[in-house]
Amino acid sequence: MPFIPHTPEDVAGMLATLGAASIDELFDEIPAGLKGARLAGVPPALSEMEVARLLAERAAQDGRPLCFLGAGAYEHHIPAPVWAIASRGEFYSAYTPYQAEASQGTLQLIYEYQSMMCGLTGMEVSNASLYDGASALAEACLMAVRANRGSNSRRVLMPRTVNPTYVQVARSIAANQNIAFEIVDFDRALGRTPVESLRAYGGEDFAALVVQQPNFFGNLEEVHELTDWAHQNNVLLIGVVNPISLALLSAPGQWGGRGADIVCGEGQPLGVPLASGGPYFGFMTTRMQYVRQMPGRIVGRTVDIEGRPGFTLTLQAREQHIRRSKATSNICTNQGLAVTAATVHLSLLGAQGLERVAQACLQRAHDLVDALCRVPGVKPAFGPPGFHEAVLTLDRPVAPVLAALAARGILGGLDLTERYPELGQALLVCATETKTDADIRAYAEALAAVQGEGLRAARGAA
Amino acid sequence: MPFIPHTPEDVAGMLATLGAASIDELFDEIPAGLKGARLAGVPPALSEMEVARLLAERAAQDGRPLCFLGAGAYEHHIPAPVWAIASRGEFYSAYTPYQAEASQGTLQLIYEYQSMMCGLTGMEVSNASLYDGASALAEACLMAVRANRGSNSRRVLMPRTVNPTYVQVARSIAANQNIAFEIVDFDRALGRTPVESLRAYGGEDFAALVVQQPNFFGNLEEVHELTDWAHQNNVLLIGVVNPISLALLSAPGQWGGRGADIVCGEGQPLGVPLASGGPYFGFMTTRMQYVRQMPGRIVGRTVDIEGRPGFTLTLQAREQHIRRSKATSNICTNQGLAVTAATVHLSLLGAQGLERVAQACLQRAHDLVDALCRVPGVKPAFGPPGFHEAVLTLDRPVAPVLAALAARGILGGLDLTERYPELGQALLVCATETKTDADIRAYAEALAAVQGEGLRAARGAA
Amino acid sequence: MAELGLREPVIFELSRPGRHAGTQFPPRVAGTAQVPAHLRRAAPPLLPAVSELQVVRHFTRLSQMNFSIDTHFYPLGSCTMKYNPKVCHTLASLPEFLGRHPLAPESQGQGFMACMYELQEMLKDITGMQGVSLTPMAGAQGEYAGVAMIRAYHRAHGDLARSEIIVPQAAHGTNPATATMCGCSVREIPCDANGDVDLDALRAAAGPQTAGIMLTNPSTLGVFERRIEEVARIVHDAGGLLYYDGANLNAILGKVRPGDMGFDVIHMNLHKTFSTPHGGGGPGSGAVGVGARLLPFLPIPLVGREGGRYRWLTEKDAPQSIGRLSGFAGNAGVNLRAYIYMRLLGREGMIRVAEYAALNANYLMKRLQAAGFEAAYPGRRASHEFIITLKRENRDHDVTAMDVAKRLLDYGFHAPTTYFPLLVPECLLIEPTETEAKEDLDRFCEAMSAIRHEMAHDPGKLSAAPHTMPVRRLDDVRAAKQLDLAWKPAA
Amino acid sequence: MAELGLREPVIFELSRPGRHAGTQFPPRVAGTAQVPAHLRRAAPPLLPAVSELQVVRHFTRLSQMNFSIDTHFYPLGSCTMKYNPKVCHTLASLPEFLGRHPLAPESQGQGFMACMYELQEMLKDITGMQGVSLTPMAGAQGEYAGVAMIRAYHRAHGDLARSEIIVPQAAHGTNPATATMCGCSVREIPCDANGDVDLDALRAAAGPQTAGIMLTNPSTLGVFERRIEEVARIVHDAGGLLYYDGANLNAILGKVRPGDMGFDVIHMNLHKTFSTPHGGGGPGSGAVGVGARLLPFLPIPLVGREGGRYRWLTEKDAPQSIGRLSGFAGNAGVNLRAYIYMRLLGREGMIRVAEYAALNANYLMKRLQAAGFEAAYPGRRASHEFIITLKRENRDHDVTAMDVAKRLLDYGFHAPTTYFPLLVPECLLIEPTETEAKEDLDRFCEAMSAIRHEMAHDPGKLSAAPHTMPVRRLDDVRAAKQLDLAWKPAA
């Protein structure tokens, strides 16, 4: 029987011990009328060999196009040791480390992870992960409302330069607690959130201001000014950051005079494959003063009865299994395995490697924008890219161009036309350190060809 | 520095300890005139990311054709746990288990492996592996010459139904010790070695007779008769067997009245990927009475000073590191990792699974021969396949047919024309449990198309 | 210098300035792109500087300090720690799957989407539901989705007053926490002495303020709620909806379907029943299934099928959806693993899961009872799990459930869940799962018997346990008081 | 019942009739194909019947009983236990590489063959040779190929009397064993007190019967043969050829080339210098390189390049070849790993290997000397390895090199090579390799000092060591006397 080790003798012996005539008898407390599921919709069992072949065929269907898509999920080199280690059975098949003494491996790893995330973001404490970047922002908003003792507001200032999907998710999760988002517009020329646009909200009461750095367009926000404005107005500052970019960019803990209050983001760039969108992991760091408002698991270092250092889950009084309806969040299972990968990843890169990656991402985005904007009809929407993404505008509808590129094996970026109509026929493109000169050239040539075809088609039609 | 952990401070401190001014000084015993290699032929270092991309491109070049090639290397389903376990660092990156107490994992595994190989072959003792099937046959011949106390001969009877490459390898390795092979012909109709063909050698002195079961053509030898003949003539019987086939076929230990004396073969079918031919592993089992003539490592079970069972390398007095020029073989490093895979593989399949695989291989070969022989111009060279291989004859030269099939993504088999000219335009095809009805149909259709094209081309030319 | 222990320094202690794993750095790219000075990072982040071998060795050694399914029997109740087939990971890690960008066009996703579509369909059939969404990223988020749908449903019907969620005392902590997170208030109701819901209390609680009830059946008491149809009637009659916490689906797979019991919505912990890994704390996947009434509210995206092609269903297709809960489409890779597992099990295999999970649980309960342990609900069948209460042992020998848990580690077994559900004193919630062999259950019984013997004859062994782990018992109080949550370089 | 130890039953003890890992069985195939009755197996083979979880758990637990590079410092002399980059395994395991049949046509092998061709070229350059064959499957088989080529060369020149191989005493056991295997006789010559070859003895040994000399330089004494040019002259003048045992190439990579020293043929242990894994006893790869004289004799197949395409060179291209040594083309996957490693190192990286290997060895030797240990060749530079002799400690405290080796395990270090080379009494051959950090060398010194202290103050600790491993010291004599080489079911 697949995965079931019982021999006929085992079963007979066990039933005898139970004084039961059949296994089915063990289900005799289920009302007879309810019992029995035919599972007609579940196909018969396949052997591993057959499943392997099926999945290999499905995978082959999806191919391996050259990817210039970003928008929240980024292709990076993942060192081979990362998943060699994360796939080890002792990490892969362990539960949440409830029995600390039998889980020191996972616990020490999480402690190291927390330390690294604090280091990266310049904050004092980190949790052990949230589901993903989008839901982490939702949790950050909920947390800010709880944590901001100086405010009674359930309103959060949300710039339009924040990833629109994140805003959707934050809304899905926070709206049920009557938390509202005040949308803040951006500067059309610069593609960022001018502190002036906040001035309008001066005397009003808000729990928090969200700032994404680099923002959804790949541009850099004036984080220092924005943070200072927030603090001057009793508003907590939630930073949404790309962890790779932090090798180059000001740590949120150093934003403005006092630093951000809550920092969150998507951990995927740290060793987690694109993989159709998950499992990724959300990270969250904050000041020590807010630690009891933080959602999620936290690991602490302590000592055993012999005084030797060891690690354990701590501050569990915030959590659902202890505090139940009064917990800081309902989160329980989080993203341990992805965190394992990220911890190995960060250990391999270190500050120096991360900086090399970040610098390459910055440069590659510049190179990409330069190359694409040499194609007739393509223009940058704003200035040069702030990190690895940028918005371009085309002289024609974006969707057919992307479809034509896809047919040539190139994922050309994200069509922004619906989400940001004010930008016109806009396209968000991305290049990370994985892209070579040849890749960028291939995209530019394909785009030129597609634009040219369009031109010819248009001429033909005229 | 790639893989080197030394910081500048480390280096300075270490050189200071050594009283050396530079690392280069440590090489001052090398005559000056010899020193210095420019390594102009070695390209500059690449990052892991670049190497990964290069290798992915190279792999893509080679593609994944549908494979009906066998001839000593067989495509089988490899359960996912096999390499998940064999790839664990503790197995992958350990040395030969010289320090038994710190290598009980590898040692116990090898003991289990030896037990399984004894079980499969029906013999009493197994070594821990030889390089591959071909070189295992070479070692078996050398061993037989040492072990056959009743013979002074350095001659070995070698049927033509033994894999011709194995014979080449045995010759490369044994000829330098003046061991000669007497080639025994096969029955053209049945494709096997008739015991009558041996009768001619009656009164002569031979150290051993080699019998491959199933033989190179996929046919079954009359192993009982051949073994009895050997023993009647003071000749040791070396069996070359496919380990998967042993789930169905008579165990060599049961061949004839007394059983084979030395059994060897290629272990690849037991969980080792095709992988361009290696690393595979050779296995060898024998009777207890010959254990001291056996080449290779052997693990034994013993006890520690507290009486607890444990495992250790044993009978090392046979080996080069103890016996030096008088060792049974020069073999040292063997194929531990492949053995690890095989041990996991055999544990997963067990006798029942192995029998299912073997039965499927047998049936698939029948199905394949049936399907292909329905194509005009294709005929079986002998009777139905004995295991998973069979020889077909075509009505035209084989090479262009295979090339045309390859262009359609099908590896159609091995061209025997040069090796066995007496068989005419012959082709060795193979089907294992991995081949489905659809695969076999695809081959038959492609072959029909290729044969048809040939026909048309021939007609066109006429 | 001490002999070898399993102690391992914090990775920062291996760090030396100038050391690195340089092959992992990308090649330098020519160019002049720069971050404006005022936005540039002032000092490099505190990260370790170590060699690749140090990284591999450090984390390999850390891994060896874990108990896990691959190394130990792990009967952690309510967690379904069963074998995670290796092939699920192998196949989900095919390069094309790993490399697929979540926003890739549907033309580059038909293979992946086919798997997701079929998974939705299978989960519908298993639960007896009408629609399934795979996006919730763990059980708790599935619960959130479920309660949010219930709220949306009531709102859509103008039923704005329904904001109370009924939760039995035995419920998992995520249930009440979810209700709160969804802006609802929580009304806890007791269970009776047999572990069933107190129907009178339920009747009293249900009313026009009732949004719904959250129930897991079998409950976390390890017993099947026999009057489930009555429960459903009461709640439905009061205008509320029924939420099924499907974390424990392993107990009833192929035996009874939540949809048939009258539930309107269910979340499933694919990372339990469908054996995707726990990874030391995730990832999970909390797919939700709904009956007809809640169909329009399912969280997006869903995979639809039209004319043999698969496509994403989004806001436009589902305007009443409770919306998005994740940045893309949930924990896709976990869903893929669950899909693979389900194809391996097939129909027959799936039915066997509950059967052998129940057989193992009932057998182990019986044997532990025979060894002198007290079952919390001795008159009841165990489901896939059961509770032992040590209140007698606590009284007689002053040992706690925690002592027994820690001592079990020394015997080579992961401890059962302790102190949950909260309403049973000194409890151990034991879930052996179907993938463990009878011999291992027997060995576990032997260990429990040995510990029982120690209670009377060597109680210090228990209170000081564990003795053979990399650390002895840890000081949790100190951990929470003297917070040390991140490594700091020695000043 | 005992507390947890790392003991694990033999897998057959987990076996129960009727148990299996059924998902691994292929689907049943319809049909009537049968083996003739008289050739059919009588009874099923003795193999374990276990579940997939049992297999995974058993072997995972066994793995944890190993020391390995991924878990421990492993200074095993002459074995070059350095970091095996994970990426080599990952990339060699790409599905196309794993799936490629060795007899696939060249059109389905250009990618793989390009790697092999480039590997041949790099190895030529590194060794200063004219041609390289990758087919030998380990060092010893590379040696065989080398000596066989030497014999073939003499034979081709009608020089049939040359069948003696000169081997210095310090040589690895495979050297004399290989010579015998190749039908040669062995003439051992001594080394002088400094570890160099005794030139007078060499002169006396060399003559018309000399086929060649097998040498490793630096020798297994851990020192560089300084008069190598003189050695070469003597042997060449006598009409013999020079064989370089390149197992220790790690010592000289980028510093000096065997071809430049005058060697005619070399084998390389790619599994040492080029960091393919040792796998608990293989696989290896013993590629051979030759100078112009031996080019025609290289074992086949080789990869050739013509007009931008790669093709196999076989019997037809190389009629004088010593032939085939493996069923296909050697340990292709090991060669692929070596290729990947070499591309990662690149030219600069390769030169650094020897530099830092030498730095680590010399540093460790110096520190151990400072701690009171006696180096076998104190006046010499260490190469990549060096020898400590415990003859004094053996005399004064009755401790053996084996005792120290076993005790080191307790301190968390794999033991150095013991009792090899045979000519140094109570020796430890120590090879730290370049991938170990200074701190680890320092910790090793501390352990050795602690053990030194124990010799005088607690000698029983040593003679009874190890104390912390899964087993205590094993009875090797019993193992060889009461042979238990395969599991047998209890009668």
Ligand SMILES: Cc1ncc(COP(=O)(O)O)c(C=O)c1O
């Ligand atoms: C009964 C029950 N409900 C809900 C959950 C929450 O699931 P998750 O941890 O995936 O959020 C769990 C598991 O922890 C559970 O056991």
Ligand SMILES: Cc1ncc(COP(=O)(O)O)c(C=O)c1O
């Ligand atoms: C010096 C020396 N020569 C030859 C060999 C033999 O190499 P292999 O074990 O690969 O056959 C070894 C390694 O064991 C060695 O150290």
